[in-house]
Amino acid sequence: MTEELYYTSAYISEFVAKVVDCRKCEINPSKAQASEMQASKEQASKEQASKEQASKEQASKEQASKEQASKEQASKEQASKAQASGNAETSKITEASNSQDMYEIILDKTAFFPEQGGQGSDGGVLEFEDGAKRAQVLHVSISEQECDGKMNEGDNLDGNAGNKPDKHFAMIRHLVDREIPVGTTVHGVIDFSHRFSNMQQHTGEHIFSGLVCSRFGYDNVGFHLSDSEVTMDYNGPITQEEIKEIEAKANEVIWQNLEVLCEFPEESRLENIPYRSKKELTGDVRIVTIPGVDICACCAPHVLRTGEIGLLKVVGLQNYKGGVRVYILCGKRAMDYLNKEHEIVSELSGMFTTASENVITAVKKLSNANSELKQELSEATSALIEAEVKEIDKTLENVVLIKKNLDSNAMRKLVNLLTADHSGFCGVFAGSTAEGYRFIVGTSNKDKDCREIANMLRTQFGAKGGGSAQMVQGSLKTDDIEAVVDAIK
Numbered sequence: 001m002t003e004e005l006y007y008t009s010a011y012i013s014e015f016v017a018k019v020v021d022c023r024k025c026e027i028n029p030s031k032a033q034a035s036e037m038q039a040s041k042e043q044a045s046k047e048q049a050s051k052e053q054a055s056k057e058q059a060s061k062e063q064a065s066k067e068q069a070s071k072e073q074a075s076k077e078q079a080s081k082a083q084a085s086g087n088a089e090t091s092k093i094t095e096a097s098n099s100q101d102m103y104e105i106i107l108d109k110t111a112f113f114p115e116q117g118g119q120g121s122d123g124g125v126l127e128f129e130d131g132a133k134r135a136q137v138l139h140v141s142i143s144e145q146e147c148d149g150k151m152n153e154g155d156n157l158d159g160n161a162g163n164k165p166d167k168h169f170a171m172i173r174h175l176v177d178r179e180i181p182v183g184t185t186v187h188g189v190i191d192f193s194h195r196f197s198n199m200q201q202h203t204g205e206h207i208f209s210g211l212v213c214s215r216f217g218y219d220n221v222g223f224h225l226s227d228s229e230v231t232m233d234y235n236g237p238i239t240q241e242e243i244k245e246i247e248a249k250a251n252e253v254i255w256q257n258l259e260v261l262c263e264f265p266e267e268s269r270l271e272n273i274p275y276r277s278k279k280e281l282t283g284d285v286r287i288v289t290i291p292g293v294d295i296c297a298c299c300a301p302h303v304l305r306t307g308e309i310g311l312l313k314v315v316g317l318q319n320y321k322g323g324v325r326v327y328i329l330c331g332k333r334a335m336d337y338l339n340k341e342h343e344i345v346s347e348l349s350g351m352f353t354t355a356s357e358n359v360i361t362a363v364k365k366l367s368n369a370n371s372e373l374k375q376e377l378s379e380a381t382s383a384l385i386e387a388e389v390k391e392i393d394k395t396l397e398n399v400v401l402i403k404k405n406l407d408s409n410a411m412r413k414l415v416n417l418l419t420a421d422h423s424g425f426c427g428v429f430a431g432s433t434a435e436g437y438r439f440i441v442g443t444s445n446k447d448k449d450c451r452e453i454a455n456m457l458r459t460q461f462g463a464k465g466g467g468s469a470q471m472v473q474g475s476l477k478t479d480d481i482e483a484v485v486d487a488i489k
Helices: 009-018 031-084 192-214 239-257 331-351 356-393 410-419 450-461 481-488
Strands: 089-099 104-109 123-127 133-148 168-176 185-190 218-223 232-235 260-265 287-290 294-298 312-320 323-330 399-403 426-432 437-444 464-467 471-476
Touching: 031 323, 192 218, 192 232, 192 239, 192 287, 192 294, 192 312, 192 323, 192 331, 239 312, 312 331, 312 356, 323 331, 331 356, 356 410, 399 410, 410 426, 426 481, 437 450, 437 481, 450 464, 450 471, 450 481
Parallel strands: 399 426
Antiparallel strands: 089 104, 089 185, 104 168, 123 133, 123 185, 133 168, 218 232, 232 323, 260 287, 287 294, 312 323, 426 437, 437 471, 464 471
16 A cells, blocks of 8 residues: 555645646655554554454463363263272271172271162172172172271261261171172272162152152152162152142253252251251261252262253152152163153054054044944843853753853853753853863852852862852863863753
C-alpha cells in the first residue's frame, strides 16, 4: 500500500492544484499527517503482536489439555489394571481347619466382604507367594467373639448395619477349596466383577429406600441381595403407579452422579445425624450418605458416585406382611433383564407380524379366540359324553371308562351322568401309559364307599389321591390300565 492512500481525496485535490509541474513534483505529507501515519503503523504492529501472543497462548492451552487428557487416560488404565487384578492384598493364614473336604481359614487381615446384612459374600482367589498355587474362595462368613484385646487388622468388621461393637469383635472366616497351612502368605484377589455388581445393587437399594422413606415415611424392614435378585420389604402400602414414580426419581438421582460418602462420625456428631437403621447402634457406626437422598448406617461396599450404578429397574411388586416387597435390578443386571425382555417382545412381534407396541393387543386377541374355541370344544365334548352315556347298558352295576383327553370338568360331568343311571361304582380314567392317568370314581349308592376303591388302587397300583364316600380322585402310572379297570368292576 502506497502512502498516497492515507490521504483524503480533498487533500490530494488541493495539493495538486498548488504544484507548478505535477509531472516533476513529489507528494509529501505534512508533519501531522506523518505522525498520524506512524501511529497507525505502530497500532497495526501491536495488534499483530497481540494476535501472535493469543495464538501462542491458545497453542499452550491445547498442549496442556492434551497432556491432562493423557494423564487421565493413564490414570484410567492404571485403575482398570488394578480393578482387573482384584486389588490383591497380602495376608497370612492365622488359623486353619477342615471337615469333610471343606477347608476354613482365618487371615490376619482381609479385603473380602463376608455374608451379612442380607448381602452375599465376596468371592475370588488366594494366590500363594510362589505363584504356582492358588485356592478358590468359595464363601466368606462372619462370627462375633469375645474381645481379648488382640484384634487383628481387618477383624473388626461387623455385620450390624455398620456398627463395630465394644465388647465383641468379628472374626472373618474364609471357606476355600484346598488346605492351606497356618503361616502361609497369600495374595487375596477379589472377584471385582461380582463385587462391583453387588455395590451397584446395594447403593441402588439405598437410593430407592431413601426416596420411599422421605415420601411415605416407611422403613425398609427387610433386605436381601443375592446373585439373582434384590428385594426390599417396606412396612406400608405402595401402589404400582407410586412405585413407577419412585423408580423414575431413583434414576434421576443416579444420572446426577452424586458422590456417595462413607464415614465413621464422632459419637457427639452421630447423635444429631438422622440416619436410617433397623436397630439402635453404639460405638463406631459407619454412615453412608447420598446427599439430599439418603443417610443410612451400613457396613457394605458402595460405589463412589451414583452414576456408577447406571440404571435401576423395578422388576416386581407384591403385597407382603401388611406392606410391600419390591424387586429391583441395577447396573448390568438391569441391562441384561431389559435385553431379555426386548428379545421376547421382538420374537412375539415377529410371530404376530405386528409392531412391538401392538404385541399386547395381538396376544389379547389370540387369548380371546382361544377362550371361545375352548368353550366350543367343551360344549361339543359335553354333547358327546351325553350321547355316549345313553348308549351304555343301564343294567350294568359298575361302569369304568378310559379316555385319552378329558379335562377335570369333563371327567366329573361324565361320572355324575354315569352315577345317575348305575347303582355301583362309576369311574373315568384319562391319560396314557407314558404320561400316567388321572381318575375320578363316584357312586350314588349310600351303601357303597368310594374310599375303599381309593385304598385298593393305592395298595395294588401305587395310586395317589383320596376323597369322600361319594367320590374320590387321584392319579397313577401303570402299563396295564385294563387291569386297573377290571379291579374296580
